[in-house]
Amino acid sequence: MRFCSACGAPVELKRPAGDTLDRHVCSACGEIHYRNPKVVVGAVCTWQDRVLLCRRAIEPRAGFWAVPAGYLEFGESTEEGARRETFEEACARIEISGLLGVYNVVRIGQVQLFYRARLLSPQIAAGVETLELDLFEWPAIPWDELAFPSVRWVLQRALELRDHAGPYPPALGP
Amino acid sequence: MRFCSACGAPVELKRPAGDTLDRHVCSACGEIHYRNPKVVVGAVCTWQDRVLLCRRAIEPRAGFWAVPAGYLEFGESTEEGARRETFEEACARIEISGLLGVYNVVRIGQVQLFYRARLLSPQIAAGVETLELDLFEWPAIPWDELAFPSVRWVLQRALELRDHAGPYPPALGP
Numbered sequence: 001m002r003f004c005s006a007c008g009a010p011v012e013l014k015r016p017a018g019d020t021l022d023r024h025v026c027s028a029c030g031e032i033h034y035r036n037p038k039v040v041v042g043a044v045c046t047w048q049d050r051v052l053l054c055r056r057a058i059e060p061r062a063g064f065w066a067v068p069a070g071y072l073e074f075g076e077s078t079e080e081g082a083r084r085e086t087f088e089e090a091c092a093r094i095e096i097s098g099l100l101g102v103y104n105v106v107r108i109g110q111v112q113l114f115y116r117a118r119l120l121s122p123q124i125a126a127g128v129e130t131l132e133l134d135l136f137e138w139p140a141i142p143w144d145e146l147a148f149p150s151v152r153w154v155l156q157r158a159l160e161l162r163d164h165a166g167p168y169p170p171a172l173g174p
Numbered sequence: 175m176r177f178c179s180a181c182g183a184p185v186e187l188k189r190p191a192g193d194t195l196d197r198h199v200c201s202a203c204g205e206i207h208y209r210n211p212k213v214v215v216g217a218v219c220t221w222q223d224r225v226l227l228c229r230r231a232i233e234p235r236a237g238f239w240a241v242p243a244g245y246l247e248f249g250e251s252t253e254e255g256a257r258r259e260t261f262e263e264a265c266a267r268i269e270i271s272g273l274l275g276v277y278n279v280v281r282i283g284q285v286q287l288f289y290r291a292r293l294l295s296p297q298i299a300a301g302v303e304t305l306e307l308d309l310f311e312w313p314a315i316p317w318d319e320l321a322f323p324s325v326r327w328v329l330q331r332a333l334e335l336r337d338h339a340g341p342y343p344p345a346l347g348p
Contacts, residue, residue, distance in 0.1 A: 003182035005175045005207070010182070018302065021247070033179070035248040036212050039285050073195070074209040077278035078285055079346070098343060102273060102287070104251035111213050111252055111285075113276070128192065169272060169341045172253070 006031045037109040041081035042069025044158040045094050047119040050135035051155070054089045056147055057131045064147035067114070067154065068092075082115045090133050091125040094118060100161070101154045101171040114154040116161070138162070149174065180205045211283040215255035216243025218332040219268050221293040224309035225329070228263045230321055231305045238321035241288070241328065242266075256289045264307050265299040268292060274335070275328045275345040288328040290335070312336070323348065 001024045004011050009028030016023055016032055024033040044067050045052040053065045068086040072078060079096050086094050094117035103112040126133050136142075138159055146152050157171040175198045178185050183202030190197055190206055198207040218241050219226040227239045242260040246252060253270050260268050268291035277286040300307050310316075312333060320326050331345040 001179050003177055003179050005177050005179045005185075008177035008182045008184070011179075034245070036210065037246050037248050038210050039213060071208070072211050072285070074211050074283045075280060077280050078276065079278075099276060099346060102252065102276075104253075106249060106251050109248045111246070111287075113285075167341065167343045169343060172273060 001033055001035070004029060004031055005033065035109070037111055039072040039078065039081075040069055040110050040112040041072050041078045041085060041115075042067050042112065042154070043082040043086050043094060043096065043115045043117040044100055044154055045086060045090075045092065045117045045119050046158075047122045047135055049162070050137055051141060051158070052086075052090055052092065052119065052124060052133065053136055053141070054126070054129075054133040055131040056129065057126075058129050061147035063131070065142050065145050066147040066151045069112070069114070069151075078113050079115065082113075082117070086117070087127075089127045089130050091127055092123070093120040095120060098168065099170040100157050101150070101173065103150045103153060103171075103173050105150065105174075112150050114150070114157075116158060175207055175209070178203060178205055179207065209283070211285055213246040213252065213255075214243055214284050214286040215246050215252045215259065215288075216241050216286070216328070217256040217260050217268060217270065217289045217291040218274055218328055219260055219264075219266065219291045219293050220332075221296045221309055223336070224311055225315060225332070226260075226264055226266065226293065226298060226307065227310055227315065228300070228303075228307040229305040230303065231300075232303050235321035237305070239316050239319050240321040240325045243286070243288070243325075252287050253289065256287075256291070260291070261301075263301045263304050265301055266297070267294040269294060272342065273344040274331050275324070275347065277324045277327060277345075277347050279324065279348075286324050288324070288331075290332060 004026035011024040178200035185198040246255040
């Protein structure tokens, strides 16, 4: 952040009156530009007790396995975002049944929400950001080749809840 | 968004290769600027079955009642953010015990996470963004003078769970 997105003038780091932190403040128009965490949404999608995983075609962590997930767009709900990401990465439609985990990855400013979902059919196909994909039996999940820690956390949470039909709280973590 | 925050040149709305939506793209350096939803965090805080509410000193909805809540900062977790907002607005320390609700306010690009929490003491005091505050018995909550719909939703959720000790899922909504 070096320039004001409202007027194009240089910004400077300073503490606005009444604030407790330094912010990027425009030297010309005075606009305060906050640095905001981003929301990532995803879904653990199953079909007859098998789990959908996609091998990433893009960085970061190209070649590693993940559940469908990505940045929430302005104008969609977190559930809509999880459905969109699943469709983009796996050409698959899902029905969401609950919230599995809320993970804070503070260092990179991400709040990640993962849902539990059921594939509406076993027809899946790799989207442009996916090298290959498959429906894995739980013991066959490539735990050592997962793309991100939160993929492991949420798969572990889904595995804990595998035979659990009642209400459950999401994992809060890490 | 009119200028590139990286180089100060004008941005234009256009669709990057492989993208499905128009984005603000810098006409000079090519940087893509995404419009991201923001995260709001808050807490329903109780002391001996009474609920902490704060009357807002600031817009929007100055003069109306709310639970402590505000924008998540980069560099803190959602739980840390809820604790910070409670301290800023009510000078109160809390212990969080679970996630009560995840609300999407799509029109304004907000994902709101509200926790259930216990005040560590009944000592509370109005922060600079608070006109007055109090611990309300549940029947005394000013339902018609609440600041935002999500305040009503999460108070209703907390009331449903008032005598509930076991695990519970957060309300997902609206």
